[in-house]
Amino acid sequence: MELTELLERRFQTAETVDADIFAKAHAFDSADAARALGLYPYFLPLENNDGPVARLQGRQVIMLGSNNYLGLTADPRVREAAAQAARALGTSCTGSRLLNGTFCVHERLEERLAAFVGKEAALVFATGYQTNLGVLTALLGEHDTAVLDWHDHASLLDGARLARGRLVRFRHNDLADLERVLAEARQHGGGILVVVDGLYSMEGDLAPLPEIAPLVRAAGARLFVDDAHGLGTVGPGGRGTAAHYGLTDQVDLIMGTFSKSFASVGGFVAGPARVIDYIRHFGRPMLFSASLPPPNVAAVDAALTVLLEEPERLERLHANAAMWRAGLRAMGFEIGRAEGPIVPVIVGDEARTLWLWRSLLDAGVYTNCVLYPAVPRNRALLRTSVMATHEPAHLARALELFETVGRGLGIIG
Numbered sequence: 001m002e003l004t005e006l007l008e009r010r011f012q013t014a015e016t017v018d019a020d021i022f023a024k025a026h027a028f029d030s031a032d033a034a035r036a037l038g039l040y041p042y043f044l045p046l047e048n049n050d051g052p053v054a055r056l057q058g059r060q061v062i063m064l065g066s067n068n069y070l071g072l073t074a075d076p077r078v079r080e081a082a083a084q085a086a087r088a089l090g091t092s093c094t095g096s097r098l099l100n101g102t103f104c105v106h107e108r109l110e111e112r113l114a115a116f117v118g119k120e121a122a123l124v125f126a127t128g129y130q131t132n133l134g135v136l137t138a139l140l141g142e143h144d145t146a147v148l149d150w151h152d153h154a155s156l157l158d159g160a161r162l163a164r165g166r167l168v169r170f171r172h173n174d175l176a177d178l179e180r181v182l183a184e185a186r187q188h189g190g191g192i193l194v195v196v197d198g199l200y201s202m203e204g205d206l207a208p209l210p211e212i213a214p215l216v217r218a219a220g221a222r223l224f225v226d227d228a229h230g231l232g233t234v235g236p237g238g239r240g241t242a243a244h245y246g247l248t249d250q251v252d253l254i255m256g257t258f259s260k261s262f263a264s265v266g267g268f269v270a271g272p273a274r275v276i277d278y279i280r281h282f283g284r285p286m287l288f289s290a291s292l293p294p295p296n297v298a299a300v301d302a303a304l305t306v307l308l309e310e311p312e313r314l315e316r317l318h319a320n321a322a323m324w325r326a327g328l329r330a331m332g333f334e335i336g337r338a339e340g341p342i343v344p345v346i347v348g349d350e351a352r353t354l355w356l357w358r359s360l361l362d363a364g365v366y367t368n369c370v371l372y373p374a375v376p377r378n379r380a381l382l383r384t385s386v387m388a389t390h391e392p393a394h395l396a397r398a399l400e401l402f403e404t405v406g407r408g409l410g411i412i413g
């Protein structure tokens with residue numbers, strides 16, 4: 001199969017009408033074709049991913065595709081906390097938070113997280129994805145409207161679709177479009193929840209909260225910020241995007257995940273105590289699914305302690321991010337409006353993006369290849385992200401390889 005034909009199909013599930021429910025699976029062949037061309041960028045099994053260098057297919061690669069922003073998954077204190085919790089409390093809670101799955105360690109972590117982000121209360125879920133589903137399905141009744149930015153994470157979109165209310169979207173970070181959508185939502189009646197990412201996961205730009213918050217207030221709406229990537233990386237002490245702008249009081253709900261800076265898995269939402277208690281009773285992805293196991297809770301708890309006690313980690317992350325962005329920009333790569341550790345290398349054309357990804361991997365640099373529908377058509381990119389634990393030498397070497405490969409493929413001049 002030609003590369004162009006493959007890209008036309010974009011690894012999508014074949015659309016077939018067939019009496020056999022499995023027919024679509026048999027017809028789906030574009031992933032096989034991509035594998036045959038050596039251009040399949042997904043589900044690559046890492047043998048190890050402890051830090052700035054990972055091991056893939058027997059080779060060392062400089063890791064520029066991890067959300068382990070603070071490098072804490074390899075921190076001995078975090079690992080030991082998880083191991084101790086497994087020994088003391090076991091490997092699973094074997095039940096939902098509602099019934100036998102709430103342990104004292106969950107409540108202690110919730111208190112610490114609420115204090116960390118400056119809110120009255122917090123509620124822990126088993127994943128970040130479930131957190132977003134839980135918040136949106138609990139709060140959006142059939143007369144309510146969810147207003148989402150077009151670049152919002154898929155879990156927010158899925159949550160809004162699963163909820164009973166209406167869903168409307170506004171152009172990414174476009175305030176005039178937000179105003180238009182809010183005016184229309186007000187006419188419809190019911191409550192309005194405006195939902196944005198704090199630090200956008202693919203292009204690494206921030207939501208302009210100082211402009212968004214007054215529009216939300218003026219419309220009598222509420223503001224929910226998914227700060228999966230901002231917490232631990234942005235704002236004073238890593239307290240996230242709302243704190244970065246000094247707007248914690250104007251953001252009604254802040255959500256975070258543990259699968260990035262917090263070196264674990266899980267998620268939480270923080271906000272007014274009454275609202276959190278309501279979500280606690282109506283957040284179905286939490287009520288009907290087992291709770292976060294103690295080792296994961298303990299890892300987050302330990303990671304939070306390290307973050308609070310070692311602010312220099314955040315400084316190193318910022319210095320690395322600045323070096324990485326400046327290096328790519330100086331070579332002529334298009335990196336959009338990246339402001340933090342997530343730096344997109346925007347290529348546009350999908351074939352060239354795949355070749356860039358493959359050539360960099362062959363040269364020893366791991367990046368993530370992001371194609372439609374994760375980004376708009378003609379905006380294919382490599383998502384790169386730096387960690388506090390990258391040494392300048394790692395980044396300098398990766399920049400050299402980006403330059404050689406980028407020139408070779410004619411992506412930079």
Ligand SMILES: Cc1ncc(COP(=O)(O)O)c(C=O)c1O
Pocket residue numbers: 127128129130132153155197201226228229257258259265266267
């Ligand atoms: C912005 C954003 N929100 C939510 C999630 C879901 O979090 P998790 O992977 O912890 O379930 C992610 C993770 O990819 C994300 O990037």
